[in-house]
Amino acid sequence: xxxxxxDLKNVRKEKEVEIKLEAPDVEELFLLWLGELLYxxxxxxxILKEFLIEELTGKRLVARVTGEKLNLKRHCLKTEIKAVxxxxxxxxxxxxxxxxEVIFDV
Numbered sequence: 001x002x003x004x005x006x007d008l009k010n011v012r013k014e015k016e017v018e019i020k021l022e023a024p025d026v027e028e029l030f031l032l033w034l035g036e037l038l039y040x041x042x043x044x045x046x047i048l049k050e051f052l053i054e055e056l057t058g059k060r061l062v063a064r065v066t067g068e069k070l071n072l073k074r075h076c077l078k079t080e081i082k083a084v085x086x087x088x089x090x091x092x093x094x095x096x097x098x099x100x101e102v103i104f105d106v
Contacts, residue, residue, distance in 0.1 A: 011049040014068040
Protein backbone atom coordinates (compact mmCIF):
# COMPACT_ATOMS: atom_id res chain seq x y z
CA UNK A 1 0.00 0.00 0.00
CA UNK A 2 2.76 2.47 0.85
CA UNK A 3 4.46 1.63 -2.44
CA UNK A 4 1.31 2.93 -4.13
CA UNK A 5 1.22 6.04 -1.93
CA UNK A 6 4.84 7.14 -2.19
CA ASP A 7 8.34 6.50 -3.42
CA LEU A 8 9.86 4.81 -0.36
CA LYS A 9 13.56 5.03 -1.25
CA ASN A 10 14.09 8.20 0.82
CA VAL A 11 12.04 7.07 3.83
CA ARG A 12 14.18 6.56 6.90
CA LYS A 13 13.47 4.09 9.69
CA GLU A 14 13.44 6.63 12.54
CA LYS A 15 10.10 6.08 14.26
CA GLU A 16 8.61 2.77 15.36
CA VAL A 17 4.92 2.31 16.15
CA GLU A 18 3.33 -0.75 17.72
CA ILE A 19 -0.08 -1.66 16.35
CA LYS A 20 -2.47 -4.07 18.12
CA LEU A 21 -5.79 -4.87 16.51
CA GLU A 22 -8.65 -7.29 17.16
CA ALA A 23 -11.69 -8.01 15.01
CA PRO A 24 -14.46 -10.60 14.78
CA ASP A 25 -13.05 -12.12 11.56
CA VAL A 26 -10.01 -12.07 9.30
CA GLU A 27 -11.58 -9.78 6.67
CA GLU A 28 -12.43 -7.11 9.22
CA LEU A 29 -8.98 -7.48 10.77
CA PHE A 30 -7.34 -6.91 7.38
CA LEU A 31 -9.44 -3.79 6.78
CA LEU A 32 -8.62 -2.47 10.26
CA TRP A 33 -4.92 -3.07 9.55
CA LEU A 34 -4.97 -1.17 6.29
CA GLY A 35 -7.10 1.57 7.82
CA GLU A 36 -4.64 1.96 10.70
CA LEU A 37 -1.71 2.20 8.28
CA LEU A 38 -3.56 4.84 6.27
CA TYR A 39 -4.31 6.72 9.52
CA UNK A 40 -0.61 6.74 10.39
CA UNK A 41 0.02 8.70 7.19
CA UNK A 42 -3.08 10.88 6.93
CA UNK A 43 -3.79 11.39 10.63
CA UNK A 44 -0.35 11.38 12.22
CA UNK A 45 1.84 12.35 9.27
CA UNK A 46 4.06 9.25 9.48
CA ILE A 47 5.17 7.60 6.26
CA LEU A 48 5.90 3.92 6.82
CA LYS A 49 8.51 1.73 5.18
CA GLU A 50 8.96 -1.44 7.22
CA PHE A 51 6.26 -3.75 8.59
CA LEU A 52 6.96 -6.57 11.04
CA ILE A 53 4.00 -8.79 11.93
CA GLU A 54 4.69 -10.28 15.35
CA GLU A 55 1.38 -12.09 15.84
CA LEU A 56 -1.36 -12.90 13.36
CA THR A 57 -4.42 -15.04 13.90
CA GLY A 58 -7.79 -14.83 12.23
CA LYS A 59 -8.91 -12.31 14.86
CA ARG A 60 -5.78 -10.62 16.26
CA LEU A 61 -2.81 -8.78 14.80
CA VAL A 62 0.23 -7.34 16.56
CA ALA A 63 2.82 -5.52 14.48
CA ARG A 64 5.67 -3.04 14.62
CA VAL A 65 5.83 -0.56 11.77
CA THR A 66 8.71 1.78 11.09
CA GLY A 67 9.10 4.97 9.13
CA GLU A 68 9.43 8.68 9.77
CA LYS A 69 7.55 11.97 9.86
CA LEU A 70 6.39 12.93 6.38
CA ASN A 71 8.65 15.57 4.83
CA LEU A 72 7.47 16.75 1.42
CA LYS A 73 10.96 18.13 0.67
CA ARG A 74 12.34 14.56 0.73
CA HIS A 75 9.33 12.31 0.19
CA CYS A 76 7.60 12.04 -3.15
CA LEU A 77 3.90 11.19 -2.79
CA LYS A 78 2.45 9.44 -5.85
CA THR A 79 -1.20 8.54 -5.30
CA GLU A 80 -3.71 9.41 -2.61
CA ILE A 81 -5.68 6.51 -1.16
CA LYS A 82 -8.94 7.90 0.22
CA ALA A 83 -10.26 4.67 1.71
CA VAL A 84 -9.99 0.92 1.92
CA UNK A 85 -13.16 -0.75 0.63
CA UNK A 86 -15.04 -3.98 1.26
CA UNK A 87 -15.78 -4.27 -2.47
CA UNK A 88 -13.90 -7.24 -3.92
CA UNK A 89 -12.24 -8.01 -0.57
CA UNK A 90 -10.81 -11.52 -0.31
CA UNK A 91 -8.61 -12.85 2.49
CA UNK A 92 -7.58 -16.47 2.75
CA UNK A 93 -4.89 -18.59 4.35
CA UNK A 94 -2.93 -20.77 1.97
CA UNK A 95 -0.66 -23.21 3.81
CA UNK A 96 1.49 -21.03 6.11
CA UNK A 97 0.79 -17.69 4.42
CA UNK A 98 -2.06 -15.21 4.09
CA UNK A 99 -3.22 -13.93 0.71
CA UNK A 100 -5.45 -10.90 0.26
CA GLU A 101 -7.07 -8.89 -2.48
CA VAL A 102 -8.36 -5.39 -1.79
CA ILE A 103 -9.58 -2.43 -3.79
CA PHE A 104 -8.55 1.07 -2.71
CA ASP A 105 -10.63 4.17 -3.33
CA VAL A 106 -8.14 6.56 -4.93
